[in-house]
Amino acid sequence: MITGHNTDITYKGTIYHVQTEDKGRANPVIETLVYKGGEILDAKRTSYGTMLEDGSYEEKKIISMIEEQHRVMITEIRAGRYDKGSSTGPQRAIVDPLAEGIIDSKKSLDQVILDYLASEEEKEKLVLQLQGAHEFTEGEGCTLTIITKTSQEEPLKGTKIIVKIISTVKKPITIYEGKTDRNGVLMVEFVMPEFPDGNAAVLIQAFSDIGSDEIKQLIKKRKKVVTPRKKP
Secondary structure, rough: OOOEEEEEEEEEOEEEEEEEEEEEOOOOOEEEEEEEEOOEEEEEEOOOOHHHHOOOHHHHHHHHHHHHHHHHHHHHHOOOOOOOOOOOOOOOOOOOOOOOOOOOOOOOOHHHHHHHHHHHHHHEEEEEEOOOOOOEOOOEEEEEEEEEEEOOOOOOOEEEEEEEEEEEEEEEEEEEEEEEOOOOOEEEEEEOOOOOOOOEEEEEEEEEEOEEEEEEEEEEEOOOOOOOOOEE
């Protein structure tokens, strides 16, 4: 199995996560998933089973296919593929990165990402923070002090905050929705749900006119109390 790629892309204030990986020779598929807020928006899968059958398989070819597929999905995000206002609708848009002039075929995947990051550094951004150190545990009470500010350290009042629980066994659960006060602060109290059959995490999302940000943190399992048996 060959190492894949993970990239966060911000488009019109929304953060998308692109994950591309090789499933290995037992399942010869290159899979790319596009996430938003912990939910899968899209998936692209390319099989290379025929390469194994006809003996043309080479690791460098698979690496090239992984990079190209990952780069194309990033390009689709930057072209507005998942924009709610896009006329493409829910179906996959046909995007030719070269014809549209969105990417340069001579650039490597790393260069495409570096160019994107450089352009983003020039913009004022929303910064989301949690006050203090937090360790989340299933079934226990939790108090969050959420802070939003600009990249210039100015408080961001009226920032929309959504607190969700995402897990491997259930759809995302929205715990709280609200807005920060004039100091860019919002306090949220709730009890962590329990997931006996899977793992879960807290997802805090912030949305404002200058962009969005999010924080994810795993929720620990509650320690089981074992009562010792009495000797007869």
